[in-house]
Amino acid sequence: MATNQKIPFNKIIIFIFGLIGLTRSMPPPNPIQCNQIGCTLRNSYGVWGDRKDCHVSAAVYPATEDDLRSAVADANKNHFRVKVVSRFSHTIPKFACPTSPIGRNGSTILISTERYNTSIDVDVANRAVTADAGVGLRALIDRVEEEGLSLAAAPYWEGVSVGGVISTAAHGSSWWGKGGAVHDHVIGVRLIVAGKESEGFAKVLDLKSGDALFNAARVSLGMLGVISKVTFSLEPGFKRSITFNFTNDDGIEDEFMDHARKHEFGDIQWYPSKHTAVYRYDDRLPLNTSGDGVNDFLGFQSNFAIIAKSVRASEKAAESTRNVFAKCAMASSFLAYKKLTANGLKNNKLIFTGYPVIGHQGKMQTSGSCLYSPETNKDTTCPWDPRINGLFFFESTAIFPSTKFPDFIRDVKKLRDIIKPENLCGVDVYNGFLIRFVKKSEAFLGQSEDSVVVDFNYYRARESLTPRLNQDVWEEIEQMAFFKYGAKPHWGKNRKVAFLGVGKKYVDFGKFVGAKSVLDPESVFSSEWSDEILFGRKGGVKEDGCGLEGECVCSEDRHCSPGNGYFCREGRVYGEARVCRYSSSSLS
Numbered sequence: 001m002a003t004n005q006k007i008p009f010n011k012i013i014i015f016i017f018g019l020i021g022l023t024r025s026m027p028p029p030n031p032i033q034c035n036q037i038g039c040t041l042r043n044s045y046g047v048w049g050d051r052k053d054c055h056v057s058a059a060v061y062p063a064t065e066d067d068l069r070s071a072v073a074d075a076n077k078n079h080f081r082v083k084v085v086s087r088f089s090h091t092i093p094k095f096a097c098p099t100s101p102i103g104r105n106g107s108t109i110l111i112s113t114e115r116y117n118t119s120i121d122v123d124v125a126n127r128a129v130t131a132d133a134g135v136g137l138r139a140l141i142d143r144v145e146e147e148g149l150s151l152a153a154a155p156y157w158e159g160v161s162v163g164g165v166i167s168t169a170a171h172g173s174s175w176w177g178k179g180g181a182v183h184d185h186v187i188g189v190r191l192i193v194a195g196k197e198s199e200g201f202a203k204v205l206d207l208k209s210g211d212a213l214f215n216a217a218r219v220s221l222g223m224l225g226v227i228s229k230v231t232f233s234l235e236p237g238f239k240r241s242i243t244f245n246f247t248n249d250d251g252i253e254d255e256f257m258d259h260a261r262k263h264e265f266g267d268i269q270w271y272p273s274k275h276t277a278v279y280r281y282d283d284r285l286p287l288n289t290s291g292d293g294v295n296d297f298l299g300f301q302s303n304f305a306i307i308a309k310s311v312r313a314s315e316k317a318a319e320s321t322r323n324v325f326a327k328c329a330m331a332s333s334f335l336a337y338k339k340l341t342a343n344g345l346k347n348n349k350l351i352f353t354g355y356p357v358i359g360h361q362g363k364m365q366t367s368g369s370c371l372y373s374p375e376t377n378k379d380t381t382c383p384w385d386p387r388i389n390g391l392f393f394f395e396s397t398a399i400f401p402s403t404k405f406p407d408f409i410r411d412v413k414k415l416r417d418i419i420k421p422e423n424l425c426g427v428d429v430y431n432g433f434l435i436r437f438v439k440k441s442e443a444f445l446g447q448s449e450d451s452v453v454v455d456f457n458y459y460r461a462r463e464s465l466t467p468r469l470n471q472d473v474w475e476e477i478e479q480m481a482f483f484k485y486g487a488k489p490h491w492g493k494n495r496k497v498a499f500l501g502v503g504k505k506y507v508d509f510g511k512f513v514g515a516k517s518v519l520d521p522e523s524v525f526s527s528e529w530s531d532e533i534l535f536g537r538k539g540g541v542k543e544d545g546c547g548l549e550g551e552c553v554c555s556e557d558r559h560c561s562p563g564n565g566y567f568c569r570e571g572r573v574y575g576e577a578r579v580c581r582y583s584s585s586s587l588s
């Protein structure tokens, strides 16, 4: 196996990150594209998990609540199927696609909240803000910070809308206060649902904490109706102090609880191939503390298209030559660069000069500088922008009850010992395993106990039938998480296998289904895809190669890629796992 590198990664990296901020970038593409025969919806990566395009009959762009209400009434009256989607469409699974082969009249409509984004109403006295569903998270945060208030929770990625972010239970990291999930800071949801003819085919519901349907509406996957407005509770403005401790990964399975209890916004990045854990010490400070830092997370900064392409080319070359050491070299360079730049923390808005970095909550929790700037400069963009053929990866996100998490970590370490650490370099090219904390929630599709969320990203081939280097490893870890330890899938991420049996994992799932039948008895807001994820597929056949992209768990070799030497085999640590593994000897 070749260990020499053709590409000087260090140079690329300095190039990648060094030029950031000097140029402008192009905003992400619009997820909805229409022509005379209809529209196509894509997610932000340009490809849905099942790779099938989402074709709809038409898209509408209401700008006011009245327009929104008429859109729902119209669709209901005409027996269309409807889904809502934001300007961003940053959800990886296909929840926003209304396609359905049966029922209703066959026509499908998308309601985009892109233009429904004007009102942000801050109620300073009651420390609350009510915003239109299409408002972007960044606009919301900036507005509340102007009033000296802070939203305590947000995902790390700011390219989301008010309606979308709560609908998939998106989260940051915290076991303190109301916790790290955004929906746990919601105190009101204004929802437009399908109505009877006597109600004008649509009605508006104002749901507040305490209302029976509130806990269904807070995390609803777009399945109940259209969220018009969301009210969040706020806290007096505050600052944060962040320090990253790059250390070894001994004992993370014992330390994570303590870490979450000691640090309000703590998280851990675990780079298993490097035996490295990065503890984020992240604490609240009073507003009058000095410091004007920002968290401009490296992974969400603009990249020159040419750089994202060359990183992708290196990754692809390592894949096709089956060279894990090339991946390890990439992972090492990236990790060194993250350490040098504190992952994008900047003390004075420009550069990192030393820990701790202290800044306003509004600048420290969430970021996404690759989202901005005019269409006119096409040099730089988000690294995964589908127009540039840059990064392309899977995101698996498993949510564990905190008591089960240590055994999962031990199993991954055991697997590492068996296969050797270099075979885990593929995830360390991205963010390793990102470990975050989400508190117990009353929302039916939220977490019923204090939980630990693990994200890991890994290479996805542009062609669905191309097997991936060490894919058996990621599959085994995925199946270990979701089946052995019963982890729940993040609604906004993951491959299809992660959703198998998901309904049984949520204790209040039945209550959500009950609320759906009350609020949407005609299934206006249902689709083939959301029904399949929630209620299971009826008598589906497993297609050839379905194991390669997590569309199925393999049970025969043809579900993998026998022609390329990938066969369906048992897991190494979790014996019940069935994974697509390369074997040169079985290749005839």
Ligand SMILES: Cc1cc2nc3c(=O)[nH]c(=O)nc-3n(C[C@H](O)[C@H](O)[C@H](O)COP(=O)(O)OP(=O)(O)OC[C@H]3O[C@@H](n4cnc5c(N)ncnc54)[C@H](O)[C@@H]3O)c2cc1C
Pocket: 044, 083, 084, 085, 086, 087, 088, 089, 090, 091, 092, 095, 096, 113, 133, 134, 155, 156, 157, 159, 160, 161, 162, 163, 164, 165, 166, 167, 168, 169, 170, 171, 172, 221, 222, 223, 225, 226, 227, 228, 492, 493
């Ligand atoms: C680069 C990246 C980083 C991410 N980082 C994080 C992270 O740190 N933490 C985390 O938890 N998640 C993260 N995510 C996932 C992301 O937060 C969620 O997928 C979020 O739901 C996306 O919001 P959106 O506004 O783009 O929603 P969309 O994708 O547009 O919609 C999401 C769902 O909500 C429904 N919906 C949207 N608007 C409405 C409405 N007004 N009424 C009813 N239903 C509606 C849609 O039908 C769909 O089912 C990340 C995603 C990406 C691409």
Ligand SMILES: *[C@@H]1O[C@H](CO)[C@@H](O)[C@H](O)[C@H]1NC(C)=O
Pocket: 078, 105, 106, 107
């Ligand atoms: C569905 O309804 C629309 C509008 O009423 C109509 O134009 C269309 O032909 C209908 N489609 C089917 C398959 O009935």
Ligand SMILES: *[C@@H]1O[C@H](CO)[C@@H](O)[C@H](O)[C@H]1NC(C)=O
Pocket: 114, 117, 118, 119, 120, 135, 136, 139
């Ligand atoms: C609404 O969206 C437009 C266009 O995307 C944007 O220019 C504007 O700033 C947004 N308004 C708010 C309040 O977010």
Ligand SMILES: *[C@@H]1O[C@H](CO)[C@@H](O)[C@H](O)[C@H]1NC(C)=O
Pocket: 245, 246, 247, 279
């Ligand atoms: C970093 O973490 C290690 C392991 O928990 C600890 O021993 C060390 O003191 C920490 N370093 C700093 C600077 O906090």
Ligand SMILES: *[C@@H]1O[C@H](CO)[C@@H](O)[C@H](O)[C@H]1NC(C)=O
Pocket: 286, 288, 289, 290
């Ligand atoms: C911040 O304010 C508090 C009380 O309002 C005060 O006790 C403290 O000294 C102030 N700290 C700084 C750094 O100004």
